[in-house]
Amino acid sequence: MDILEGIKTRHSTRKFKSNPVPKELIETVIDAGRRAPTGGNLQQIHFIVIMNQDILKNLVTIVQEEYGKMPVTEHMPAYMKNIIEMSAQGKFVFNYNAPVLVVVAHKPVLANNFADSAVAMENMMLACNALDLGSCWVNQIRHLQDNERLVNQLRELGLGADEKVYASLAVGYPDLPNGLNRRVLEIKGNPVTWID
Template structure:
């Protein structure tokens, strides 16, 4: 697929087949992540690639427990409100049961942590689309990136002491009948452009 087409037709997938992602495809997606631009070319992203169902299950349970303890305020972000309400009810699965979750850690005391993470995640989502895989940005681990139990668990998985999670992405084969990601162009309601010639 041509690069611009892969960018323009990337849409979020929230329903996945359980099928594993082939090693070669995952390698190419991770290469796209690691070749992303970074402030000062510092390359401080750290990609935690999670495919183990037990680990994913543990993260699902831990995020639900953490959200269920949170209270909703008037100005709570709509998606966070949904996560809290769904977790209080029970059965909240933040990563839509995708077979791969890639959590992007970066240094907690580094000003470009979020920006560098975003560049890598966008590269991964575009690469996934080019490889006929679905993907979706997953923000819950960032919202909870100072939750002590989660920090400790992520450290046991390899996250370093001075790192926190700034974003995550899920990847897998869409559960659509076609087996392909939805590639409809999105209705443009914002993202204004002003030309100053």
């Protein structure tokens, strides 16, 4: 797939088949993430690739239970209220049941940690598009980055003592009638100022 075509047709997938994804494909996705630029070329992102379904289910349970305990406040954005309410009802599955989750961790002492993580995420999402895999940036593992229960579980999975989670990516085969939804949309936001 042509790169520009891949950029235009990439979209988030939120319904996944439970079929496992061959490891070679996930290796290609991770390779794309590792090839992304990093500030100072320090290459200090840590990719934790979770393909074990029991571990994934446990993470989903932790996220659901921890969000379910949070109070809903008046000024909270609607999507957050929704996450908390669904979690309290045991219905929130942050990774949309995708069979693979890539957790992107970095050292918080570095100024470029978030930017490094974001470009790696985009590279991986574009690689997924090229490989006919669905992907969705899922932010709950990042949002709960200071939650002791979740962090302890992630440390057991290899998150370094000096690392924090910056993003995570759900990956799997799309469970949609026509495969990936590669519609090209008109962009209404992100204004551009041209100085000719």
